[in-house]
């Protein structure tokens with residue numbers, strides 16, 4: 001291979017790799033994402049993030065291995081760790097379900113397994129409503 005072609009193909013490969021990184025940044029298409037900071041082993045989410053009809057929010061805490069899916073139910077919130085209980089791969093949420101791209105497990109918004117090979121439900125973090133915020137406790 002000529003040097004010029006080698007460099008050209010290398011540049012194309014690098015650009016494709018960078019593009020994949022951008023796609024991985026938002027691995028829950030169509031859902032709102034809140035990036036926030038972990039403080040005192042907690043994440044604080046403003047309640048107004050759930051104004052309107054949305055009942056799902058992806059929360060990305062600084063330094064956390066996986067995102068958290070915050071699900072609004074009537075007057076309570078469920079915070080699900082987006083880590084597959086099969087082999088620990090990060091999950092993707094849509095407005096319908098939560099999917100694992102590794103081996104095909106599917107979970108509902110209660111964290112319950114809808115499709116194996118995962119057998120255990122998703123880990124849930126305790127939540128608390130305090131004034132106009134939702135606090136996710138990372139215990």
Ligand code: FES
Nearest residue numbers: 084086087100103
């Ligand atoms: S790691 Fe999710 S199904 Fe295997």
